[in-house]
Amino acid sequence: MNILGLVFSLLLILSYGFYACWEKQSGAARLRGTYLGNQIVNRKILNRYESEVYERLRRKKTDGAIKETAEKESQPPLNAKIPLNCDCAKINLWPLIQEGREEHQVLYEMAAKLLRTFYTRGLYDKPRLEYRLLDAILASSKSALQKKTPFALEKLSLGDESLQLVYYKMLKGTKEWDLRSEIGYPSLLDYIKAEQTEEKICLFHAHPDLIGVFFGIKAAQKLFAEMHKENAISLTREAIEQICGEFHLVSLEPELFNLLEIGRTNHPIGKITLVEQDQETHVSLRKNVYLRENS
Helix, strand or coil: CHHHHHHHHHHHHHHHHHHHHHHHHHHHHHHHHHHHHHHHHHHHHHHHHHHHHHHHHHHHHCHHHHHHHHHHHCCCCCCCCCCCCCHHHCEECHHHHHHCCCCCHHHHHHHHHHHHHHHCCCCCCCCCHHHHHHHHHHHHHHHHHHCCCCCCHHHCCCCCHHHHHHHHHHHHCCCCCECCCCECCCCHHHCEECCCCCCCEECCCCCHHHHHHHHCHHHHHHHHHHHHCCCCCCCCHHHHHHHHHHCCCCCCCCCHHHHEECCCCCCCCCEEEEEEECCCCCCEEEEEEECCCCC
């Protein structure tokens, strides 16, 4: 019996030793894979950044590059083929934080509609939860400003565990998403910001999904195509209302147009968001890069 107990004890010790070694090796392999994946996606983002810089230089030197770019932009918009929503086209929550929803009712409703359109299907199904989320975001932001603490949308504490969990998922988004196919949902930071600026939402640089929040997804596809086709002319309020009328959207808020910068704008895009993923390690990386416009 003593020998049998000794054998079992040795087997137990060896098992623990083997498990510890295996755990150490697997942890090192995971760490190495994550590091290599991070290096790969960093190189991909660097390559995309350099390509964007060179493309802008070519765009300034040749009309042919401009024409080619316009042809690409006039293709049917798909999330895999068009850029992410530009910084100049994000919904700015700053007026709501500073002055409240009563002074900016249309902006408040558009922000709530964005949450409802993008996240109801994938994250929550409770009615009017988008208003609770938006109110919590605004209240937390205002409190942070009043306390003069460092303020960032991605670091807000909403004071409700269930809302906080949904908010974190909104900020993160999914790796793949397509609202029309009901696949996933985008990062909230691609569509909202809180900056002390009076700039309007640039419709020309907006993603079709954001245009859909304002005018409906069907009208948004045609509006996007009209703005980005070759030899396109600047859209007017009347042209937008006519296109929306074709899709039976006849009641547009007059104050909505006060939020939008309409037409084919030429202002520089100083900040863009690049997202890349390594297929082998499944490491994904999102970076905001700033492009300096040369005169």
